[in-house]
Amino acid sequence: MxxxxxxxxxxxxxxxxxxxxxxxxxxxxxxxxxxxxxxxxxxxxxxxxxxxxxxxxxxxxxxxxxxxxxxxxxxxxxxxxxxxxxxxxxxxxxxxxxxxxxxxxxxxxxxxxxxxxxxxxxxxxxxxxxxxxxxxxxxxxxxxxxxxxxxxxxxxxxxxxxxxxxxxxxxxxxxxxxxxxxxxxxxxxxxxxxxxxxxxxxxxxxxxxxxxxxxxxxxxxxxxxxxxxxxxxxxxxxxxxxxxxSSINPVVVLPGVLADGDVTALASAYVGSLTLGAGQFCTNPGLLFLPRGDAGDDFLVAAGNAVAEAVGGTMLTPGIATAYEKGTANLRDVSGVRIVGQGSDGGEHAPAPLLLESPTLTGVTDEVFGASGVVVRYDDVADLLPHLESLEGQLTATVHANDADADDAARLLPVLELKVGRILFNGWPTGVEVGHAMVHGGPFPATSxxxxxxxxxxxxxxxxxPVAYQDVPSGVLPEAVRDDNPWGLARRIDGELQLP
Amino acid sequence: MxxxxxxxxxxxxxxxxxxxxxxxxxxxxxxxxxxxxxxxxxxxxxxxxxxxxxxxxxxxxxxxxxxxxxxxxxxxxxxxxxxxxxxxxxxxxxxxxxxxxxxxxxxxxxxxxxxxxxxxxxxxxxxxxxxxxxxxxxxxxxxxxxxxxxxxxxxxxxxxxxxxxxxxxxxxxxxxxxxxxxxxxxxxxxxxxxxxxxxxxxxxxxxxxxxxxxxxxxxxxxxxxxxxxxxxxxxxxxxxxxxxxSSINPVVVLPGVLADGDVTALASAYVGSLTLGAGQFCTNPGLLFLPRGDAGDDFLVAAGNAVAEAVGGTMLTPGIATAYEKGTANLRDVSGVRIVGQGSDGGEHAPAPLLLESPTLTGVTDEVFGASGVVVRYDDVADLLPHLESLEGQLTATVHANDADADDAARLLPVLELKVGRILFNGWPTGVEVGHAMVHGGPFPATSxxxxxxxxxxxxxxxxxPVAYQDVPSGVLPEAVRDDNPWGLARRIDGELQLP
Structure with missing residues (x-):
């Protein structure tokens, strides 16, 4: 001692x-x-x-x-x-x-x-x-x-x-x-x-x-x-x-935003979030659902290029770097998985960022802590929903959508709500605001x-x-629950909220 | 099926x-x-x-x-x-x-x-x-x-x-x-x-x-x-x-209320709560702390007499009646325990109410579901507090006190708060009001x-x-969190409660 x-x-x-x-x-x-x-x-x-x-x-x-x-x-x-x-x-x-x-x-x-x-x-x-x-x-x-x-x-x-x-x-x-x-x-x-x-x-x-x-x-x-x-x-x-x-923080890119937006900028922003801080965030976007078709192909090429230009950051500990190497090796060994882009390593314990594409979710949904992501393609929202429903609980889900995607987005929302603690649109999950409305949580195994x-x-x-006080004399009652409300608290009186 | x-x-x-x-x-x-x-x-x-x-x-x-x-x-x-x-x-x-x-x-x-x-x-x-x-x-x-x-x-x-x-x-x-x-x-x-x-x-x-x-x-x-x-x-x-x-719902009778009140009426009310519904309440007052001395002795005699007059009610099931018989037999076998009063049985599966006195808490703190109670005597609050601190979590704690007991009651409150979900004064724990402020809960093993x-x-x-929605377009947002507040909800805006 x-x-x-x-x-x-x-x-x-x-x-x-x-x-x-x-x-x-x-x-x-x-x-x-x-x-x-x-x-x-x-x-x-x-x-x-x-x-x-x-x-x-x-x-x-x-x-x-x-x-x-x-x-x-x-x-x-x-x-x-x-x-x-x-x-x-x-x-x-x-x-x-x-x-x-x-x-x-x-x-x-x-x-x-x-x-x-x-x-x-x-x-x-x-x-x-x-x-x-x-x-x-x-x-x-x-x-x-x-x-x-x-x-x-x-x-x-x-x-x-x-x-x-x-x-x-x-x-x-x-x-x-x-x-x-x-x-x-x-x-x-x-x-x-x-x-x-x-x-x-x-x-x-x-x-x-x-x-x-x-x-x-x-x-x-x-x-x-x-x-x-x-x-x-x-x-x-x-x-x-x-x-x-643990969480792999699924991102859904909807077709409208791909058709109408700057695909290269979106892909670059995605890779920026994926590789931020060597990907060492609970909210790292490890799984992205992308529409099949030309615009999706363009996004994937752009994302692959952006990852290829990225240099690995030194990870927090040698053990974490080793776990990343092992996790990404496992992902690469999954049947049908192909490399979309791979960055360069940044020296000792600074492994290369990696972007993969997988035909299915099988074998690619365990969190790999670090800058690695998996892209899964989908045809339409009917094809996408079963994927989302099969996921474990997550901290976040992100949707990229524009006005043309409003109907699809509305169909996704109730499914995502049951899977995650935070749903965000047209941003990236890394960066968790400390506020009154924030939820950094979610269904198991995102949290216990x-x-x-x-x-x-x-x-x-x-x-x-909670503790209830029944007929406790006013002189003995804790200040928080006294009639004279010395701390000026909002209180629910007979069920009705009353401000001080 | x-x-x-x-x-x-x-x-x-x-x-x-x-x-x-x-x-x-x-x-x-x-x-x-x-x-x-x-x-x-x-x-x-x-x-x-x-x-x-x-x-x-x-x-x-x-x-x-x-x-x-x-x-x-x-x-x-x-x-x-x-x-x-x-x-x-x-x-x-x-x-x-x-x-x-x-x-x-x-x-x-x-x-x-x-x-x-x-x-x-x-x-x-x-x-x-x-x-x-x-x-x-x-x-x-x-x-x-x-x-x-x-x-x-x-x-x-x-x-x-x-x-x-x-x-x-x-x-x-x-x-x-x-x-x-x-x-x-x-x-x-x-x-x-x-x-x-x-x-x-x-x-x-x-x-x-x-x-x-x-x-x-x-x-x-x-x-x-x-x-x-x-x-x-x-x-x-x-x-x-x-x-x-499970809960044995301790009751503390403080000296002032004994010295000043109607001891026989208090004892009778206690036995009424103890035997209500054949004692088959989660909130049945199974343990009572009573001051040593003449007034306490009087209370105990009166309670014993009241129990002796009580007739057992038919219990919910034969198994519950058997468990009561077994539980009270175990209590009676605890070293130093004596019978204060015993009622009469009310027929099949209607075992007799029982009031015991024990010199210590050893062996008498497991819940016996039914109309049985244990009384433990104490000298003063300094003597009482370690008893209360040694208890497991409970649904309720009851204090009988008058103005003369105010200092003692104030010393008890913070100790009881850490043991129970509800503290009540000058009443009995059976009877749980369905209200907004009620707590029917408490530390383990009263609840899990x-x-x-x-x-x-x-x-x-x-x-x-909780679920957080970040930058979700207004057309997709759930009604509960929309700006126009269609459900007229109280909301916390930037941390501040606002009524509708």
Whole structure:
């Protein structure tokens, strides 16, 4: 067990004892932390953002060195991370996530009087967060899962990703400074890190099976996510796991937009999204449905040329590059698959981007993390729908359409809705806006729990549960549900929403 | 496979083929049913209520005969069931459960424009509902789980409880008449029933593991619920299970109320709640914490006397009566446990009510379904809190307190909040109001998923998930998220709630 006198942060050698120390401290912190007012909690989230900004240069330097991602991208990710924290602060201050409902007493109701019943949502308890490899900041130590759990009132124990230990540690130190300055218990936030490989897997399992942990946030591979889901389900007390796992993000190009638009520009934009950041996005467009015919052929040639000009970027880790090479080799071996275009490799662990065409979906629907895509041709929407219906759950689906495609698009929408968390038109799925309406989620296996999102303010509600208070005396009632509404919350009175 | 020409309703011999027929029909119905407008769906839910009322006499007769519950109770349950359907109809018409959020495009935002992003919640898909033994109507075929799933837009396949096949069948027939009159696909609702025992368990397993089923609602025993949770988690595509399972519903009597109140009346009211309906309620107050000292002694003597005067009611099934006898025998064998009072048995399968006192919680915290309670004494709140902290999750916690107890009550509240779904003061937990603020849920093992409730309008949200629409052309957008707001919904615009 490593020693960190002023906090529970454990360096690169965290072990079982650190897990117990961190989760025990989280339990001790829970009472005080969940009792913070909307103002106090909002202040704290903003302070976390400020502390990250105060150490931005060092964080960016560490993350660039550890991830091979360009400085502009990492710098932007810092902005995304701090913006997310500040947005969640504003949501917490408004307090709508508390979901207050009041059904006033009806003492004269016949045949039975109605009691006074009030509802609010409370925090679930300490949350384990698993940082992602591909977003060393925005989906990691102080990223979306951590920000939403803290916003909900849950202490957080982060298992840092071994691919970016220093960036994770610096972000954790920033959160811890904010915890200390706010006078919150140190157990409000802890950071644990193992050297990687089996020790990292073991640390994660210890964390998820610790009885003090009440929910899990995870972004990563399907194998990793499913292992945590299984561990959580096998606990004496099962807990929710929000694992964002795998997606090939189908894109449908409809005939009208091909007939009428700039096919070369569209193909080039597609390849731009496919190869962005070496294709290391959960929302990478790995599967594209293209009409048969001349315009589709033109698109394919243009896309092949664009891929041929692309140079592979250095991937996040050597292991990820190896998995990409293996995954693309498997795809190429699928019967009937042909290469549409192949880029050049960009040096060590920077494998070449690849675009393939497949006659069917058989064997080409498993996610290959990186800059590889598969094109499948179709005759018309009647031919396309069974393809879409056969897909597993996805984070996103993209439709390229113009006015001439309106009828086809309307037929696609209800099918796509049942498959994905986000449907977008005439854009590319890479780039996930942090907003109130965003859904970064979707049916299994895109995530382990489709009822939520890991990006956007709805994510806060994942880490809460409702509690009802029946005839509780006003002096004992929590502030959120008192008649005088001291926090100025929107409330549902007898089922009807009322603004403050 | 039984033949039911006009619907999928299968009589008392449903088998695997019926499961496939029902779930396939549910999938076929899903598109049309989830596309119903708030008005259409509200009309349908109200029609279900009307059809149940139209056959009320026959339903009550069947349920009384099958459940051994008194006619007044069953008649009240019909009212509860139809009232619940009508209330959910009103919620659906209002449409707040759709959770509409709109983040308008910001084309001029720097450095990157923001897309137009809209969110609504959609139905998960076909839901399997397992009727409960103890509420042949309100928690069964057309009960809360069915009503909330239908309100959410999910087709429902009910596995009827073998303890009340005729009442279940008649309720199912009423729902089916409403389906037909509304012109909805017959697969919107199906009812399956097995003779009981292993055949019933097998039917349930087939239903939960059918890939077309997307969520499960269950009310029943911990063993039964956990078996469904395990089956659902082991599916290739795991699905949510809302199992309401077991609870002993702790009651805390604080010293002030004992010192000042009518101890005999309080004890009598407690025994009334304990023995109501032969104690066959999920919310039966099975554990009571009582101050040591003279007033507590007086309460205990009065409660013992009240129990001694109570006569056992005929239980729902012979098996339930046998389980009660076994459970109370186990309790009596726990070291240090003594009998405070014992009633008389009321004939066959009508075992005697029983009140015990135990020096500790060891061995007395497993639910015994029926009219048995355990009293544990305490010195003061400091002595009481560790007891409460050691309890498993519960549906309810009850506090009896007066003004003199205010400080103690305030110390209890945050501890109880983390253990239960509903906290009530100076009442009894039996009797669960169907309202907007009700929570009939709680941490494991009270339920398998604490993030929801199985009673009240919040229950609708269990069967939904969010979907985001990014830059979707207005002609293709679902009505719920259109700018002109044709359904007059409350919406969150840029994070701010706006009423219609």
């Amino acid at each position: 490593s020693e960190h006198p002023r906090s529970i942060i454990a360096g690169t050698e965290a072990d079982e004892a650190d897990v117990v120390a961190a989760t025990s401290a989280a339990v001790e912190a829970f009472g005080a932390y969940r009792a913070t007012t909307p103002g106090q909690r909002g202040d704290f989230l903003e302070a976390v953002a400020a502390e990250i900004e105060a150490d931005k240069d060092a964080i960016v330097e560490a993350a660039v060195a550890e991830s091979n991602l360009p400085e502009a991208r990492i710098s932007g990710e810092v902005g995304r991370t701090t913006g997310q924290l500040r947005m969640f602060a504003s949501v917490v201050r408004r307090g709508d996530h508390l979901g207050v409902r009041i059904d006033p007493a009806l003492p004269d109701r016949a045949p039975m009087p109605r009691a006074d019943i009030r509802q609010r949502h409370i925090a679930l308890g300490p949350v384990a967060v698993f940082g992602a490899s591909n977003f060393p900041l925005a989906f990691s130590t102080a990223g979306g899962d951590t920000a939403s759990a803290l916003a909900a009132g849950c202490p957080v124990v982060v298992k840092g990703h071994p691919a970016h230990p220093r960036a994770g540690y610096l972000a954790a130190a920033a959160v811890t400074r904010a915890v200390e300055k706010a006078g919150l218990p140190l157990g409000t936030f802890s950071f644990l890190l193992a050297p990687g490989g089996q020790s990292s897997i073991d640390l994660g399992q210890s964390l998820v099976t610790d009885p003090r942990i009440k929910a899990v946030g995870f972004t990563g591979s399907r194998g990793g996510g499913l292992a945590l889901v299984a561990a959580a389900a096998a606990r004496p007390e099962p807990i929710p796991v929000y694992a964002e796992m 729990d489709s009822r939520s999102t890991s990006v956007g303010s709805l994510a806060i509600e994942r880490f809460q549960r | 039984s033949e039911h020409p006009r619907s999928i309703i299968a009589g008392t011999e449903a088998d695997e083929a019926d499961v496939v027929a029902a779930t396939s029909a549910a999938v076929e119905a899903f598109g049309a049913y989830r596309a119903t407008t708030p008005g259409q769906r509200g009309d349908f839910l109200e029609a279900v209520a009307a059809e149940i009322e139209a056959d009320k006499d026959a339903i009550v007769e069947a349920a009384v005969a099958e459940s051994n519950l008194p006619e007044a109770r069953i008649s009240g349950e019909v009212g509860r069931t139809t009232g619940q359907l009508r209330m959910f109809a009103s919620v659906v018409r209002r449409g707040d459960h759709l959770g509409v959020r709109i983040d308008p495009a910001l084309p001029d935002r720097a450095p990157m424009p923001r897309a137009d992003i809209r969110q609504r919640h959609i139905a998960l898909g076909p839901v399997a509902v397992f009727g409960a033994s103890n509420f042949p109507l309100a928690f069964s075929t057309a009960g809360g789980d069915t009503a909330s799933a239908l309100a959410a837009g999910c087709p429902v396949v009910v596995k009827g409880h073998p303890a009340h096949p005729r009442a279940g069948y008649l309720a199912a027939a009423a729902v089916t008449r409403a389906v037909e009159k509304a012109g909805l696909p017959l697969g919107t609702f199906s009812f399956l029933l097995a003779p009981g025992g292993q055949s019933s368990i097998d039917l349930g397993q087939s239903l939960v593991t059918d890939p077309r089923i997307k969520a499960v609602g269950f009310t029943g025993s911990r063993g039964g619920g956990l078996a469904l949770v395990a089956a659902a988690a082991a599916r290739p595509e795991p699905i949510p299970v809302y199992a309401e399972m 998923d604490s993030r929801s409730t199985s009673v009240g309008s919040l229950a609708i949200e269990r069967f939904q998930r």
